[in-house]
Amino acid sequence: MRIVIAEDSVLLRDGLTRMLTDGGFEVVEAVPDAGQLLRAVAEHRPDLAVIDVRMPPTHTDEGIKAALVIRRQFPDVALLVLSQYVEESYATDLLSEATSSVGYLLKDRVAHVRDFLDAVRRVAAGGTALDPDVVAQLLVRRRDDPMDRLTPREQQVLKLMAEGRSNAGIVETLRVSPSAVEKYVTNIFLKLDLPPTSTDHRRVLAVLKYLGS
Amino acid sequence: MAGREPLYLDLMTWRATKNALAGLLAGLAGGVLLVVLLVVWGGAVFSLAAGPGGWEHAGLYVAVAVLITVLVPWVVQGLTALQRARLRATLGAEIPAPVRPLRRSGHQLAYHLLTLFTGVGGALLVPLFPVAPGLARRVTRTDEDLARALLGPGRREELAVRVESLARSRADLVAAADAERRRIERDLHDGAQQRLVSLAMNLGMARERFEGEAEPVRQAIAAAHDEAVLALAELREFIRGLHPAVLSDRGLGAALSGLAARAPLPVRLRVDVPRPASPGVEAVAYFIVSEGLTNVVKHAQATRAEVTVTRADDVLRIAVTDDGRGGAAPLIPAAGDGTGLRGLAQRAAAVDGTLSIDSPPGGPTVIAAELPCES
Numbered sequence: 001m002r003i004v005i006a007e008d009s010v011l012l013r014d015g016l017t018r019m020l021t022d023g024g025f026e027v028v029e030a031v032p033d034a035g036q037l038l039r040a041v042a043e044h045r046p047d048l049a050v051i052d053v054r055m056p057p058t059h060t061d062e063g064i065k066a067a068l069v070i071r072r073q074f075p076d077v078a079l080l081v082l083s084q085y086v087e088e089s090y091a092t093d094l095l096s097e098a099t100s101s102v103g104y105l106l107k108d109r110v111a112h113v114r115d116f117l118d119a120v121r122r123v124a125a126g127g128t129a130l131d132p133d134v135v136a137q138l139l140v141r142r143r144d145d146p147m148d149r150l151t152p153r154e155q156q157v158l159k160l161m162a163e164g165r166s167n168a169g170i171v172e173t174l175r176v177s178p179s180a181v182e183k184y185v186t187n188i189f190l191k192l193d194l195p196p197t198s199t200d201h202r203r204v205l206a207v208l209k210y211l212g213s
Numbered sequence: 214m215a216g217r218e219p220l221y222l223d224l225m226t227w228r229a230t231k232n233a234l235a236g237l238l239a240g241l242a243g244g245v246l247l248v249v250l251l252v253v254w255g256g257a258v259f260s261l262a263a264g265p266g267g268w269e270h271a272g273l274y275v276a277v278a279v280l281i282t283v284l285v286p287w288v289v290q291g292l293t294a295l296q297r298a299r300l301r302a303t304l305g306a307e308i309p310a311p312v313r314p315l316r317r318s319g320h321q322l323a324y325h326l327l328t329l330f331t332g333v334g335g336a337l338l339v340p341l342f343p344v345a346p347g348l349a350r351r352v353t354r355t356d357e358d359l360a361r362a363l364l365g366p367g368r369r370e371e372l373a374v375r376v377e378s379l380a381r382s383r384a385d386l387v388a389a390a391d392a393e394r395r396r397i398e399r400d401l402h403d404g405a406q407q408r409l410v411s412l413a414m415n416l417g418m419a420r421e422r423f424e425g426e427a428e429p430v431r432q433a434i435a436a437a438h439d440e441a442v443l444a445l446a447e448l449r450e451f452i453r454g455l456h457p458a459v460l461s462d463r464g465l466g467a468a469l470s471g472l473a474a475r476a477p478l479p480v481r482l483r484v485d486v487p488r489p490a491s492p493g494v495e496a497v498a499y500f501i502v503s504e505g506l507t508n509v510v511k512h513a514q515a516t517r518a519e520v521t522v523t524r525a526d527d528v529l530r531i532a533v534t535d536d537g538r539g540g541a542a543p544l545i546p547a548a549g550d551g552t553g554l555r556g557l558a559q560r561a562a563a564v565d566g567t568l569s570i571d572s573p574p575g576g577p578t579v580i581a582a583e584l585p586c587e588s
Binding site for chain 1 (some may be wrong): 399402403406407408410411413414415416417418420421438441442445446449453457458459461462463466467468470471473474475
């Protein structure tokens with residue numbers, strides 16, 4: 001799998017390159033700013049772009065803007081956005097245009113190599129990877145009556161679904177049986193008036209749509 | 214005495230003499246001119262009141278009275294400029310001009326009438342100056358004080374100017390402190406934070422790679438990795454406490470929703486701010502909510518909190534309410550206490566805002582702030 005990295009810190013750019021290469025990915029180019037990112041993506045047409053949010057020249061949200069441009073111009077390129085701070089407003093921007101093949105993670109997550117590489121694979125395969133912090137922030141805006149109707153366990157499951165986890169992933173995280181997870185999911189969709197769906201991906205879409213509304 | 218300090222004394226006496234003589238000329242010219250104008254004006258008004266002989270005369274009196282009424286303030290302004298120039302030239306004294314000179318016309322008129330006498334008096338004392346330097350100094354000072362009191366701005370105006378300059382310098386200080394926080398945030402983000410992420414990532418990679426090693430090695434690497442991850446989280450919280458980047462990038466609403474989400478208890482957030490306030494005011498609002506929520510978590514034993522931020526015209530209203538036990542201490546301003554709610558009251562005051570806390574025993578506690586925001 002071919003990856004382009006955009007990260008302005010040399011230290012992290014090299015570190016990410018090394019980690020992804022060790023993980024079996026091919027890093028075709030690593031660049032320090034958004035302008036070069038757009039150029040590199042056009043040139044290499046990678047499978048995935050790993051993008052830091054805060055880059056020169058303004059050091060604010062260049063990475064998000066660049067990600068949205070890439071999504072419009074090259075819809076096949078999966079996007080994994082990394083941020084020192086996970087903010088719901090950045091996530092909403094990103095998810096407003098991209099709900100598949102997209103990830104938004106706290107930069108700290110690179111410290112957990114296996115989880116991080118999992119997220120890279122998931123996003124590249126067309127899935128989503130949302131940081132638990134982002135999901136929590138999305139949920140706070142919807143902390144209204146429907147959320148109150150969910151049991152604490154169902155809220156946990158909703159969060160994991162929003163992060164982009166599959167049923168198997170939820171089973172592993174919560175240490176419950178697959179049939180229990182299925183029951184929780186059915187209950188959640190029922191209580192939130194969401195149309196039932198079969199695939200993991202369409203399920204994430206439904207949840208994100210609910211959270212974003 | 215003259216023999217001991219000849220140079221200083223000579224200079225002093227010479228200046229006092231110059232000033233007194235110039236004062237005599239200016240005072241006589243101004244005083245006589247004004248007295249003549251006032252006498253003519255009085256005569257015209259009196260003749261008018263006593264019954265003028267015919268329309269032509271009445272017209273003349275009215276014209277003269279009106280002309281002088283209009284003329285006197287200008288003459289007074291001119292004479293005031295002359296006296297200011299005199300004091301500047303002879304004493305190097307700068308008499309500040311009032312912001313609204315016409316409002317001080319009465320005082321200035323009085324001064325110019327007075328100089329008719331003080332000018333003559335000062336000049337009469339000149340022959341004594343060389344032998345009585347104390348007298349010379351006193352005459353000079355009296356002259357200057359009189360000019361300051363009657364030609365300068367009034368007390369109220371002086372205070373108004375002072376208040377304005379204090380408010381401006383305080384606003385500058387608040388802005389400078391904010392800018393400094395932003396700079397430190399940026400430096401930490403570009404430096405220590407990136408280095409720590411890199412360290413944690415390398416340790417994470419080592420942890421994966423050395424899974425087959427002996428237990429002590431694995432434990433040492435795992436401990437270092439966990440420590441690095443914790444340090445990273447702590448540094449991030451610290452930097453966010455300095456100045457949240459999202460506040461500058463996305464504004465108050467976005468920053469507050471992050472704050473509400475990170476709170477360890479459910480927070481209902483309502484932000485209705487159609488027009489953003491200035492960055493300084495938004496930073497104060499952010500920290501009031503942040504500290505308010507911290508307080509709820511620490512002391513209130515609450516199960517939920519509500520944050521509302523609304524802007525009505527030029528006032529930003531902030532309320533942090535909880536369902537806890539209440540009974541929080543009222544705000545007593547204490548010197549040197551820059552932390553917690555008192556620190557917040559000071560920060561609110563620095564932007565001319567107010568902060569109050571209402572916490573009856575049994576609750577609920579409401580921390581409310583009002584921050585003025587122009588434009």
